Amino acid sequence: MRVLMIAAPGAGKGTQAERIAEHFHVPHLATGDMLREHVARGTELGREVKGHLDRGELVPDEVVLAMVRQALVSARSGNGYVLDGVPRTMPQARACYQMAAELGMAAEIVLHLRIEEALLVGRLLARAADQGRSDDTEEVIRHRIEVYDEVTRPILAWYRERNILVSVDGDQPVSDVARDILAALTALGLAELPAPHRPRAALDLTGLATAFGAAPHP
Numbered sequence: 001m002r003v004l005m006i007a008a009p010g011a012g013k014g015t016q017a018e019r020i021a022e023h024f025h026v027p028h029l030a031t032g033d034m035l036r037e038h039v040a041r042g043t044e045l046g047r048e049v050k051g052h053l054d055r056g057e058l059v060p061d062e063v064v065l066a067m068v069r070q071a072l073v074s075a076r077s078g079n080g081y082v083l084d085g086v087p088r089t090m091p092q093a094r095a096c097y098q099m100a101a102e103l104g105m106a107a108e109i110v111l112h113l114r115i116e117e118a119l120l121v122g123r124l125l126a127r128a129a130d131q132g133r134s135d136d137t138e139e140v141i142r143h144r145i146e147v148y149d150e151v152t153r154p155i156l157a158w159y160r161e162r163n164i165l166v167s168v169d170g171d172q173p174v175s176d177v178a179r180d181i182l183a184a185l186t187a188l189g190l191a192e193l194p195a196p197h198r199p200r201a202a203l204d205l206t207g208l209a210t211a212f213g214a215a216p217h218p
């Protein structure tokens with residue numbers, strides 16, 4: 001399972017990426033988390049990007065791409081990845097494709113969570129209360145949304161033209177969003193377990209649906 005997640009700040013990328021990663025036993029590679037970890041550890045890179053994060057600006061493409069490359073190389077021996085928060089610019093989209101393709105790890109699907117902007121600010125302010133992320137102030141949240149609209153949203157058309165974009169309604173309870181994602185992955189034939197030697201009839205996917213929040217079959 002090789003997935004890219006692109007969606008506005010607060011749309012639920014991290015929340016859903018965690019579920020996909022856990023279920024399909026693939027790493028959740030979140031560029032925002034990696035950058036915050038550098039800041040928290042006070043590394044040179046962390047000092048370089050802290051201002052960008054605090055202001056809600058994108059960090060330079062080359063910084064993110066170097067991190068993504070390293071993460072992909074580490075994930076090479078596994079079952080894939082969920083990349084959360086990248087690409088965010090057209091050059092990142094092209095470079096991500098090229099570098100993943102060279103590693104034989106090109107994404108199979110790009111997941112987009114659709115959600116009204118008005119809901120995003122409320123969600124992130126609510127998160128600010130318990131997580132205290134330095135960029136979860138109203139002013140910075142609004143700026144992050146503007147950056148998303150201007151720079152990142154246009155990338156979606158690029159993936160749509162390549163027929164690998166799936167948009168899911170992100171304005172639903174977490175488990176319903178997860179259920180729709182699983183339905184989309186299943187419809188595309190991506191949710192099947194990688195066990196070609198096992199007859200398909202023996203696969204029991206009911207647990208899979210439950211893990212993604214669907215009601216168990218009676």
Ligand code: AP5
Binds near residue numbers: 008
């Ligand atoms: P990043 O960490 O990626 O932040 P973001 O895009 O602003 O998104 P968030 O992490 O805030 O939201 P999310 O979509 O993950 O939602 P979540 O699941 O947490 O990036 C931070 C910064 O790093 C950037 O501004 C930039 O500076 C830099 N950066 C990162 N990647 C970069 C790149 N590629 N290039 C350049 N710079 C980069 O959910 C949000 C809240 O809502 C949570 O409290 C959650 O519990 C709740 N929630 C989730 N789903 C639901 C639901 N269905 N219903 C109700 N509540 C929900």
Ligand code: MG
Binds near residue numbers: 013030032
């Ligand atoms: Mg996130």
